[in-house]
Amino acid sequence: MKIETHLINHLKIAEIITDQVILSTPEEGLDLLGNLYYQGFDGIIIHEQNITPAFFDLKTTIAGEILQKFAQYRMPLIIIGDFSAFSSKSLQDFIYESNTGRQVNFLPSRSEAIQAFPSYEGKEFELITFH
Template identity: 40%
Template structure:
C-alpha cells in the first residue's frame, strides 16, 4: 500500500496514492495497520481507490470497512464525486457519516484536510 505521510498541524495524515486499490475488508485493515505503524491516525483516500462495490450498500463492504476505521480509532476522509451513484440509501449514509467524527465523504483534498485537522 502506497501512501505519503503529511504533517498537518499536530497530526500525521496518511494520504493514500491513487494507484492503491482497496478491494476487500482485509486490504482496508492492512492500510489501517500500515498507517498506524507510520504514526498516522488519519487517512485520506480517493474514491477511485475503493472497489465500486463499496458504494453498493447492499454488499455490506462499506459498513465493514468503516466499522474497522471506527474500531481502530482512526479518521478517514474519502475524496470523490458521489452524485454519480444515484442512490438515496448511499446519500443518506454519506450524510450520516459526515455528521460524525470518524468518517467523512468530501469533494476535494483541501476539504479532507480541514475535516481531519
C-alpha cells in the same frame, strides 16, 4: 502506491496516491489501517477511485465492514470523490450521516479533506507536505 504525508497541527495524515484499486475487502482495509497506524499516522485520506465500486453499493455490506474496522480502531478516514454521481438514496443518506461525525467523512476535494482534520490544542491550521 505512494503515501503523501500531511502534518496538520501535529497530526500525521496519510494520503494514499495510486491509480489502482487498493481497497476491495475488509481484510485490505484492516491491512491498510494497521500498516499506517504502525507508521505513526493519525488519519487517512483515500480517493474514491482507489476503492472497489462494490463499496458504494450498500447491499454488498463491504462499506459497513471496512468502515467498522476504521471506527473500531479509531482511525479517522476521509474518502475524496464526486459522490453526486451515485443515485442510491440509501448511499446518499449514509454519506450524509457519516459526514455528521468525525470518524468517516466523504468530501469532494483534497483541500476540504485536509481542513477537516481536527486542530490540535486549538492551534491554527498548519500544513506541511512531504513527497
